[in-house]
Amino acid sequence: MKHAQEILQKTFGYNDFRHHQSNIIQNLLKGEDALVLMPTGGGKSLCYQIPALIREGVGIIVSPLIALMQDQVDALQQLDIRAAFLNSTMEATAQQQTEQQVLKGEIDLLYIAPERLMTSRMLSLLEQSSIALFAIDEAHCVSQWGHDFRKEYQQLRILHERFPAVPRIALTATADQRTRQEIIEQLNLHDAKLFINSFDRPNIFYTISEGLNARDRLLSFLNQEHPTDAGIVYCLSRKKVEATAAWLVKQGRNALPYHAGLSNEMRQEHQRRFLREDGIIIVATIAFGMGIDKPDVRFVAHLSLPKSIEAYYQETGRAGRDGAPASAWMSYGLQDVISLRQMAQDSDASEQFKRVLHNKLEAMLALCEQRHCRRQSVLAYFGETLDKPCGHCDTCINPPEQWDATEPARKALSCVHRSGQRFGVNYVIDVLLGKGTDRIKQFGHNALSTYGIGKELGEQEWRSIFRQLIALGYLNTDVDGHGAIKISEKSRPLLRGEIELILRKPKLDKASSKKSKSAKHKTTLRSVDEPLFERLREHRLKLAKEHGVPPYIIFHDSTLEEMATTRPATLDAMRYIPGVGEKKLEKFGEAFLAVILSSPLPDILKNNLSDTINETLILLDEGKDIDTIAERRDIKVSTVYSHLAEAIEAGLLDAHEILPLTSDEYNSIVSALEMFDDNGRLKPVFEALDGNHDYGILKCVQASF
Numbered sequence: 061m062k063h064a065q066e067i068l069q070k071t072f073g074y075n076d077f078r079h080h081q082s083n084i085i086q087n088l089l090k091g092e093d094a095l096v097l098m099p100t101g102g103g104k105s106l107c108y109q110i111p112a113l114i115r116e117g118v119g120i121i122v123s124p125l126i127a128l129m130q131d132q133v134d135a136l137q138q139l140d141i142r143a144a145f146l147n148s149t150m151e152a153t154a155q156q157q158t159e160q161q162v163l164k165g166e167i168d169l170l171y172i173a174p175e176r177l178m179t180s181r182m183l184s185l186l187e188q189s190s191i192a193l194f195a196i197d198e199a200h201c202v203s204q205w206g207h208d209f210r211k212e213y214q215q216l217r218i219l220h221e222r223f224p225a226v227p228r229i230a231l232t233a234t235a236d237q238r239t240r241q242e243i244i245e246q247l248n249l250h251d252a253k254l255f256i257n258s259f260d261r262p263n264i265f266y267t268i269s270e271g272l273n274a275r276d277r278l279l280s281f282l283n284q285e286h287p288t289d290a291g292i293v294y295c296l297s298r299k300k301v302e303a304t305a306a307w308l309v310k311q312g313r314n315a316l317p318y319h320a321g322l323s324n325e326m327r328q329e330h331q332r333r334f335l336r337e338d339g340i341i342i343v344a345t346i347a348f349g350m351g352i353d354k355p356d357v358r359f360v361a362h363l364s365l366p367k368s369i370e371a372y373y374q375e376t377g378r379a380g381r382d383g384a385p386a387s388a389w390m391s392y393g394l395q396d397v398i399s400l401r402q403m404a405q406d407s408d409a410s411e412q413f414k415r416v417l418h419n420k421l422e423a424m425l426a427l428c429e430q431r432h433c434r435r436q437s438v439l440a441y442f443g444e445t446l447d448k449p450c451g452h453c454d455t456c457i458n459p460p461e462q463w464d465a466t467e468p469a470r471k472a473l474s475c476v477h478r479s480g481q482r483f484g485v486n487y488v489i490d491v492l493l494g495k496g497t498d499r500i501k502q503f504g505h506n507a508l509s510t511y512g513i514g515k516e517l518g519e520q521e522w523r524s525i526f527r528q529l530i531a532l533g534y535l536n537t538d539v540d541g542h543g544a545i546k547i548s549e550k551s552r553p554l555l556r557g558e559i560e561l562i563l564r565k566p567k568l569d570k571a572s573s574k575k576s577k578s579a580k581h582k583t584t585l586r587s588v589d590e591p592l593f594e595r596l597r598e599h600r601l602k603l604a605k606e607h608g609v610p611p612y613i614i615f616h617d618s619t620l621e622e623m624a625t626t627r628p629a630t631l632d633a634m635r636y637i638p639g640v641g642e643k644k645l646e647k648f649g650e651a652f653l654a655v656i657l658s659s660p661l662p663d664i665l666k667n668n669l670s671d672t673i674n675e676t677l678i679l680l681d682e683g684k685d686i687d688t689i690a691e692r693r694d695i696k697v698s699t700v701y702s703h704l705a706e707a708i709e710a711g712l713l714d715a716h717e718i719l720p721l722t723s724d725e726y727n728s729i730v731s732a733l734e735m736f737d738d739n740g741r742l743k744p745v746f747e748a749l750d751g752n753h754d755y756g757i758l759k760c761v762q763a764s765f
């Protein structure tokens with residue numbers, strides 16, 4: 061294990077193992093099998109890479125993700141690890157060359173697709189070679205019930221029969237019990253040690269928002285939280301993908317569409333740009349993502365409701381694999397609820413399958429409508445208990461208000477009933493609001509007892525009530541697919557007045573409520589360090605282009621952030637930044653050090669004061685006056701003064717120079733302060749000076765002595 065620790069530090073540049081990594085490695089070093097359930101971003105690959113480097117022979121990594129192999133191997137080669145891959149995209153001579161290297165023991169890690177591994181040629185080649193281990197990545201592909209099923213995966217069980225002495229490790233980020241059992245059965249892993257990690261992704265901030273104008277809300281989310289970041293926006297249909305991408309481009313964002321209807325070349329080109337350029341937004345159907353291992357995806361946004369919590373978890377899980385703050389944002393509305401309900405009902409699958417589908421959708425809807433912590437529910441769905449609310453999701457930060465909606469709900473249900481259960485939500489709302497439309501008159505519904513009984517609420521509030529009634533199962537949507545809503549069995553006690561109904565209060569669309577706690581870089585990066593971080597990023601992009609690799613293969617964002625914050629002044633100091641191993645230090649250390657040294661912090665910013673004070677000081681350093689600073693930062697003038705007072709007290713500023721005072725005025729304040737000193741209270745001083753000087757100015761003068 062000492063050797064493993066050394067490789068972790070020297071080669072990969074990290075100080076400590078995370079989660080179960082070290083136990084898993086130990087297990088493989090002993091030659092035993094392992095089954096590892098670990099969320100994406102949990103550090104799965106180190107679990108087999110390190111033992112493969114230590115054990116004699118080549119580590120064989122089975123992966124279905126051919127598109128990913130090149131990048132994985134590139135990343136390892138940057139660390140001077142002898143890695144290679146074999147797949148159908150290679151030319152015959154290159155394949156033969158790699159095979160020869162394997163035979164000669166010149167490769168430590170070999171990535172290979174299952175169909176190739178299972179060829180008799182490959183198996184006999186391996187029998188002549190020395191093998192360190194088999195790593196079966198994305199092991200859930202053996203599951204017949206899963207959406208990633210790959211038939212060749214089931215053949216992998218023969219590895220155990222043909223190579224009984226070689227330890228195997230199967231890995232997956234899919235958590236549910238049934239898949240786990242299937243992996244054990246199919247791969248014959250009954251004796252494998254099971255390692256289950258928490259599926260919590262604490263760096264992801266979850267938000268689920270409801271209502272109209274999803275696109276506008278998406279834009280304000282992007283502008284506020286991720287103005288320059290890379291991310292993924294998921295939509296249900298190709299048409300919506302195209303329209304949303306085009307719209308984002310119009311708003312000045314670098315957005316690209318991705319769906320099965322595009323040509324192969326175009327899809328590859330868009331994926332390539334997403335990986336290799338900074339700040340690209342991919343707008344995609346769910347077809348995009350499985351082969352994507354980009355660690356610095358800063359947000360995943362859903363403009364359509366995912367079909368299940370598994371899908372939601374998996375798709376949002378593509379954000380923040382590097383462990384830095386990331387957002388999972390979702391918008392959903394009445395129409396989502398209706399269309400997904402219908403899709404589940406309409407499919408020609410077996411009744412049993414439909415029921416499973418239906419239950420999964422119910423759980424997803426419940427997650428949307430719930431009033432308590434989202435993370436607790438997501439984890440509970442996977443059988444994991446989080447003792448306390450997480451404090452890092454929208455319902456924790458901004459708990460939804462609830463209200464007794466019993467009366468309005470009864471009105472809504474009885475209006476559905478009286479209009480004959482033949483109409484959609486919009487029509488019923490029009491009746492409730494007493495809108496005398498032609499259609500209503502045509503059906504004579506202006507004569508109903510429920511006509512106009514809902515005027516105390518607005519249209520948006522009614523939509524929210526209907527959405528929740530449908531989501532909670534009080535109303536069903538029509539099986540014929542015309543969108544008509546019907547009363548369900550469940551609503552009888554409510555109509556009879558036997559139960560009460562508490563609902564979430566609709567959040568009425570205002571330009572978006574106060575700035576929420578966000579996932580943007582500011583949470584980890586001080587604003588004084590942002591310019592340097594940006595310079596480091598630019599430099600990384602340049603290097604990445606030169607080397608023909610994605611930027612994150614040079615360094616992760618989190619490594620650059622650490623550089624920007626700690627500003628190492630020598631190569632030796634840079635060695636201790638997480639993510640900088642010896643090889644990368646050798647290759648890139650000098651260049652990044654030069655960027656750091658050429659961007660020294662102004663003296664005034666070398667302090668331990670808070671971030672907000674430093675933001676004021678940055679503007680002051682740029683020569684802005686106090687009013688301008690207040691305006692720019694959207695804070696009060698007196699707050700600016702109190703920031704300056706702290707900087708004066710810390711000896712960073714001279715009160716004489718920055719305050720708008722003549723020396724006579726300054727001196728009169730000093731004498732007033734001396735005369736009326738009352739344990740630092742400024743009110744008597746303020747009054748003694750006839751209120752001529754702002755409290756903020758007094759505070760600054762006080763701070764100067």
Ligand SMILES: [Zn+2]
Pocket residue numbers: 432433434435436449450451452453454455456
């Ligand atoms: Zn929470």
